[in-house]
Amino acid sequence: MKAIRNFFEKTKPLVQKGAKYQWLHAVHDGFFTLFFVQKNTSKSGTHIHDFIDLKRTMGIVVLALIPALLFGMYNTGFQHYQAIGELESTGFFSVFFYGFLKVLPIIIVSYVVGLGIEFAFAQMRGHEINEGFLVSGILIPLVMPVNTPLWMIALATAFAVIFGKEVFGGTGMNVWNPALLARAFLFFAYPAQMSGDSVWVALGSSDKVVDGFSGATPMALAAAGHPEINVMDAFLGFIPGSIGETSALAILIGAVILIVTGIGSWKIMASTVAGGLFMGLLLNIFAVNPYMEMPFWHHLIIGGFAFGAVFMATDPVSAAQTNTGKWIYGFLIGVVAILIRVLNPAYPEGMMLAILLMNTFAPLIDYYVVEANIKRRLKRAKIAA
């Protein structure tokens, strides 16, 4: 411990401006602050500061994502062995390990590319490394289909970090959720590789699938007019889908962590679910096809609805920032997501687009909330006068 500190303290002068290894400044600073909370003390304002910082905040979110990640790994193996008909004969750990090996490279690529760009920008701009990508780096793999080629992951991550975040000024300044932007980028840039029924289940070229296997997600089936789902499987997550989105249970555990620690906004989660249920109910009432007749609450456990509501919509930077705004923002995400899902034939999943759309409108929602506050103050002044 002491040795690490000495190393960092000794090398610090070497990476300062004008020194030999100046170009390593951001990297040095990034790792030094990761290992050690710095000794800086308050210079102005309050003398004591809360122990929480952005590292811990992001750490909590990563922690909340772990259940979904672990289940996603297991499910990758599960879907694979189910497809080739060897599920019964394969042990739990083999199933998990298969998925682990499939998912790990995606995570590594996402982190290496994303953090590399973060470090480069921090160095160029001369500010500290922002922790935002710690979360984005794991969100990106979790919203991808498992068969996405690694070069696409790299490309999408680069696009999301550069055009989704850094051009706006880094963490805290972005308009859209970077992870969703990565997903949307691939969705529109490589539609052939990113949709259909073959991307969701990891299969080697030599694997023989069992009869009747389709690999389609419940969403695709529902859109095709077969909205019958096994509720228990969908809730637990034993269905095809993006890596981290399938298990409502694992996501629920994450939601509990976020809400208990106060890191994720329960207002947004609750209102998103309320919006989804409201729209689902409305569609049930005016149903003219089997998808519209699907029980409204099934929407919560299929596709990316739960994952989006808990981990994507709640991204504090791209969400509405006022308390009132959060209710409106979340509710509209739920409504729009289900609307796109059921009524738009082109896109089987509506959550991604709904969140990106409401990200765009979040500042507008906040604008009206702020205006209302201003109006209250003006009215008060008039009454007093």
Place this chain on the structure above:
Amino acid sequence: MSEVIKLRKGLNIKLKGKAEMILDTAPMPEVYALKPTDFQGLTPKLSVKPGQEVKAGDPLFYHKYYPEILFTSPVGGTVTSVNRGERRKILEVLVQVNENAGYAEFTKADPLSLAPEKIREQLLQSGVWPFIRRRPYGTIARPDETPKAIFVSCFDTAPLAPDYEFILKGAEQTFQTGINALSKLTTGKVHLGIPADNASSIFQAVKNAEVHRFDGPHPAGNVGIQIHHISPVNKGEVVWTVNPQDVLFIGRLFETGRVDFSKTIALTGSEVTRPRYLKTRLGAVLTPLLEGNLNEGNLRVISGNVLTGQKVAPYNFLGFYDSQITVIPEGDEYEFMGWAAPGIDKFSASQTFLSTLFPKKEYRLNANLHGGERAFVLTGQYEKFLPMDILPVYLLKAILVNDIDKMERLGIYEVVEEDLALCEYACTSKIKVQEILRKGINVMMKELG
């Protein structure tokens, strides 16, 4: 019994080192100082030279733009030096005490029988006027304005804050005289804020004032919060505020015809061996008060509380408006993987540390920032600690982009630094909230006067 105003937002930070209810007499310091830096927006002009003899109540310096506002010596003695900083800015005017130097004489009279102009004049000449501050901006009240109301918050909810019931016990009559004087200066009322849970409060019996009861965590005791809920400051309106102990200075001035700036302060904080109340005087040098009372280590001595106080070197002086000294560890040490620790002993406003399971525990907190400064990332955090209908983040952003119109419309007239101090404490991004807010207020004063 007045109605209770319930406030739900806020936070009580539980620190170790609360002052025991014991009043000790510390050795009376030899040196006193007035610090022009204690006053927002003041450009001081000296009235004395080093070596000059002064009586208690003789002016040391005055306000450049309102020359009738005088700052007078708390004791009689000799002006020893004028300490200056960069660009010859006056930092301190020091007076060496001489108990035989005598007092400047003022009118001894019942303020209720005096004309308001006479009261103003006496407060100005005696140097008691600067204890009256105005809202908006938290600067010294202007002699040419009449406030719509005057507010005194009779309790302090800040960490380890002194108990004014204890300090003012026995001085009820003087307090009443002070309130009487204040009641002649406003077209409206004098409002007192007291805690809801204290039914036997000595302030209940105060006449010529309206008592309001507040229930809730810090910052419920901040006068700004109380103003917001009783009679908020709209554009063009002015209210005045006075600290409860400073009301005594006003009372004594009219009761004795002299200035008497003796006050009781709370010596608090985890690094004080015996936290208790001490009798001293305005502007006292702190060394004799602290000597033999502190733990070993690298310490930070604060005049005021940990949220809004000023860091003072050991050889320094009690702040003009402060009734409290807090001593905490400096905490300039590295902490290995500190951000990932479970944190049983890390008090936090968030629920991300295990300490959240022990709500009753008291903590020894240091001045470390516990993280690097970042852009605004989390939202909804500040709102939890400001019991006002104000959107703090939007107000701060308006200040950062220097949008005067927006600042005004988002309520900058209603807040001063202490009201947003908890936001700064709790901020994940370690944003310097109070510094930003004061910058905004300075811009407003410069542009709009």
